[in-house]
Amino acid sequence: MSTEAIPEEQFVREFTKELHSRNAAAFIGAGFSMSAGYVNWNELLKGVVTDLGLDPQKEHDLVSVAQYSVNKAGGNKNALTRTILHNIGVAKKPTIGHQILASLPIHTFWTTNYDKLIETSLEDAKKVPDVKHTLEQLSTTWPNRDAVVYKMHGDISDPTNAVICKDDYERYPFKMGQFASLLKGDLIEKTFLFLGFSFTDPNIDFILSRVRAVMEDNQREHYCIQKKITKWPKETKKDFEYRQLKQDYFIRDLKRKNIQTVEVDSYYDIPRLLEKVATRFKRSSIFVSGAAVEFGAWKPNEADSFLYNLGASLSEKNIRIVTGSGVGIGGAIINGALEHLDTAGIAISEEHLMMRPFPHTASGNPASKGRWTKYRQAMIEHTGIALFVFGNKVDKSGKIVESGGMREEFDLCVASGVVPIPVGATGYMAKTLWREVEGHFDDFFPKATATIRKSFSALGNASTSAAKLEEEIHEIIHHLQKD
Structure with a gap:
């Protein structure tokens, strides 16, 4: 040179x-x-x-x-x-x-x-x-x-x-x-x-x-x-x-x-x-994927507090949040980000927060699956990192099952080169995805240090505190933004 x-x-x-x-x-x-x-x-x-x-x-x-x-x-x-x-x-x-x-x-x-x-x-x-x-x-x-x-x-x-x-x-x-x-x-x-x-x-x-x-x-x-x-x-x-x-x-x-x-x-x-x-530019925008009708081992107020604080801290670090406002998840994440922007005196815009509630038909029913897939892809293409939390829904029989929508969002992220960070400690589909990433860790994080490996392991441990999960998430994000 x-x-x-x-x-x-x-x-x-x-x-x-x-x-x-x-x-x-x-x-x-x-x-x-x-x-x-x-x-x-x-x-x-x-x-x-x-x-x-x-x-x-x-x-x-x-x-x-x-x-x-x-x-x-x-x-x-x-x-x-x-x-x-x-x-x-x-x-x-x-x-x-x-x-x-x-x-x-x-x-x-x-x-x-x-x-x-x-x-x-x-x-x-x-x-x-x-x-x-x-x-x-x-x-x-x-x-x-x-x-x-x-x-x-x-x-x-x-x-x-x-x-x-x-x-x-x-x-x-x-x-x-x-x-x-x-x-x-x-x-x-x-x-x-x-x-x-x-x-x-x-x-x-x-x-x-x-x-x-x-x-x-x-x-x-x-x-x-x-x-x-x-x-x-x-x-x-x-x-x-x-x-x-x-x-x-x-x-x-x-x-x-x-x-x-x-x-x-x-x-x-x-x-x-x-x-x-x-x-590098896209990794300053993070897609947050999640939906929950129940929170398992987490009390509803604990889950809400964790998501609220996570939204606020992401926004505080000048990370743009992109979300489809998933049931039980999106509101807390968005409110945390809005609180920080308001406190900091920053005008709310899509430079800081991109909210994309999923489309429905005139009758209030969900739009076609193909349309939802395109909608998800349109959000994901703006980002370089994706967080996955919880991930459950009620099926037609009334049973709580893992979210197929989160599964699709994960697959779309991987196909687009967006790095997934499943927070397995929140359970449900997030836990399933955490195991998948953990099993192919070097493929998803080829330049990871021992510290990052430890941080990712903590995200899959149900005993990790909410505050520690937030800390480890930021550690991994910081690593990816330098990569």
Whole structure:
């Protein structure tokens, strides 16, 4: 790793904080679309370079090369337009990286790409993108938008106006200056993650330099992910070390603009790192699963007090509670969280508490099983950890049985990568699930320490006090949020 790069853990920790604060933005370059099947600038203009009689291996100033092509055609950009349409006109599926970004609370996207992968991934995530690639679009706001996508170099739907040659770049401050001003403002107010970028774009370099000049020592910190320099086949050690040194200087220069670099071994590691960010973010939200018509060895007031205190302490630690308001359980959990929010003077919102009472038909009967499954999945997808307490119901014959709904929620959590924490000491389905997790402990908690193993064991012991259960639950949650 470059001595100038920051550790992955630092990036994950700090960028996750920005996501929680709703201050995060993303800037996506051509490299991020390559795994979807699109080409980078070198490949895009390879034919243009060859047609000019130049060597694609030797030409690196591709903006100038594009201008040479226009000059040769007497100022006509039609050939470049056809090149863009041929290489980018066919729609591709968003990559895993695009999907992860779309799932995160990022409301501002910037890109120099012409493709539609960002907006498509947002739509797939059931979000409404407000796409802007012309000046006229800047003055309108798409109804109920969830994210703004600024395509500062144009869109494949309008290739004739794409920014690609030197003329376009030189005219940009005059023709599209509002985009530059908006980006400058976002760079001052938001924390950006740069992906698929080489930072050789003259527009971006100019804007970053202006932000640095204006803000001086008060620049906002940004991040970028880059692939480590690796030795090429048959490359000499001297040439390899030269390239390493040059990248160190480049990363240091990015620091001058307050852009911190995190390095990965390969481009395939970028989605892995983004997934790590998404997991860390989601683990600040906990799904609470439970229902009870009786409490077994627990007195009703003891169970109510335990759940109330648990809801309050979770909220106190800035953990968002997501619950379907299960019978006998949801009310106490919710009231505990509400008490803390009220005492702390925090306005109640879904940033702190997401309540989702299960749907019923007009007659008051439960909705279809399929609809309940989708409802459960919709709650669980917001979370990274799930708590399971009690879990019983009355069947049609009037007998108390373990909750099948809790069983389904557990299975949905496991399938979604949500880590389950069954509190077996509360009995019923929670006890059954605790035994299941305990039997495959290393699969569910692969990085658990001896302390975490002990904490989990305590959750299955009926003699563990309510206060101790709460303490051990928080110990396990803290471990998972650091993982």
